[in-house]
Amino acid sequence: MNLRRKNQHVNKIKISDMVIYLFLALFSLTILFPFWNLFVKSISAADAGIVDALQMWPKKISSFNYKYVLTNRYIWSGYRETILRASVGTVLSVTVTAMGAYALSKKNLPNRNLWTTVVLIPMFFSGGMIPSYLWMVDLHLINNRLALILPGLVSSYNLIIMRNFFMAIPDSLEESAKIDGAGSIRIFFSIVIPISKAVLATVGLWVLVGHWNAWFDAMIYMRDADKLPLQVVLRRILLEGTQQMMDLNSTDTNHITPDTLKAATTFVCMLPIMCVYPFVQKYFVKGVIIGSLKG
Amino acid sequence: MKGKRFKTGALLNQYWKHKELFILLVPALVFYIIFCYIPMQGIVIAFKDYKLMQGIWGSKWVGLANFKELFSTPSFFEILKNTVWISFLRLVFGFPAPIILALILNEVKHARYKKVVQTISYLPHFLSWVILAGVFQQLLSPSSGPVNAILTKFGIGQIYFLGDPRWFVFTIITTGIWQGVGWGTVIYLAAIAGIDPQMYEAVMLDGAGRWKQMRYITLPCLVPTITIILILNTGGILNAGFDQIMNMYNEGVYKVGDIIDTYVYRRGLEGMQYxxxxxxxxxxxxxxxxxxxxxxxxxxxxxxxxxW
Known part of the structure; x- marks a missing residue:
């Protein structure tokens, strides 16, 4: 009797395990299926037509879409602009943020509370879209690549996370350098930076992915089509159906961009992130956890 | 007077003594002044009749006229209602989703399986809404999208998820959950990892199965985290998801999908009603x-x- 009950218990656990595994498998499929569908469309020949939208494999495989996308010069200029803003923007952001965070982490910084408040206020209140835009016009930064880097140079949230990290560094590490007569700037670059790689990598990756995915700033600040980053090029092709961006025959203005081409373009734009994110996700997870503990 | 001068002198001395530290802070301060605090001053144009030619300070003061116009515009109450309604639905349906997923993931004993599911679930978080909007355009397309193909097979007929005002909000909420649920689990899984294993051992001795363990240990231990995230989400009630809606809405669904941020963009930057x-x-x-x-x-x- 006792034994039988035990067995039942074991059986029950197995069934609940199966339900859980099955549920998670279905859930994963729900996440992946839209991308798979997109991929199938992107390698389908446009003229074969998608009669059965449920098909899991193209009727007629064609590399035409990808060839076409890769001849689109705006995709190339988009990649160039995105890589440019992401690399320069990330290096500048991390440097300025880390320097500021280090200064705020030190008790002997004069007016430390005042400067910390200066950094915190923008987390809760901002001028908003229009005043920022008009100020950028005044600064003559419209259609200037700096407009994509400077307005978001420092994020208070990142700065506070870095400051907390620096505050946890034991003073003893810096003492010996101080005795040797090194100033704060030298201590920061030669001692603090090398031991803070973890937090620098976390914040750096946040900023990098943020730059890669940013679209609104370029949409309102950039004018020249060949200065638009990838996301805005894609947005024009997908949502605004701009033919100029598709590089189709300019005479053929009524031509609607075929779904297969849109799919291939989307795929070309998402590929880098899709390949890289499984390897960098752990830094993002770490960052969320650090952020949630800051208290 | 004398005392004050002495104090300023001492302060200047402090700055001189720690000048290197202050120099490190200067670039960030310059950034905050130029790109955060100066634009804040620009808010005064809300009380002015701003003309591009006259500039911010040269334009005429109009007091609260802009706000009077605002409160007498029927469309303003519509967008306010849309904003709060969409945020509310996100809270009701989107907020519990990652908690449930985290609880389920926590039950997976096979570490590798768990890792794979987690990694897949994070994917949408790393992509922009421009890309996701492209993905959903294809998925939900009435003519060539698989979702509508299934609906047609079941005899339900085509639904214009992105173009029909009756379906748009549903689509926004669902795709929003799809995008955020995986990443949302991170914080809960971290909280679960912090639970003392001895608590589980104690109830296991009493013969508690996994359901009871979840009900009496995991969930109660998550309550503080859940409460705080719920409260913080409530604070953002007027942010209904600009990135997502800007990329997914269209003129046909303004009636239900237009939120404060998109309205500001259209009236301000497109309509130049600064x-x-x-x-x-x-x-x-x-x-x-x-x-x-x-x-x-x-x-x-x-x-x-x-x-803070």
């Missing part, structure tokens, strides 16, 4: 700030982790 839309934005920022301060002080009272 003063009026700054007034709308200021209204949103002030109310939003009130909510954040209120919810944060509640969070502070309930636990030790708050924003």
């Amino acid at each position: 003063s009026f839309s700054t007034a709308v934005n200021l209204f949103k920022n002030v109310i939003g700030l009130g909510f954040v301060i209120l919810t944060n002080s509640i969070a502070k009272k309930m636990g030790d982790s708050s924003l």
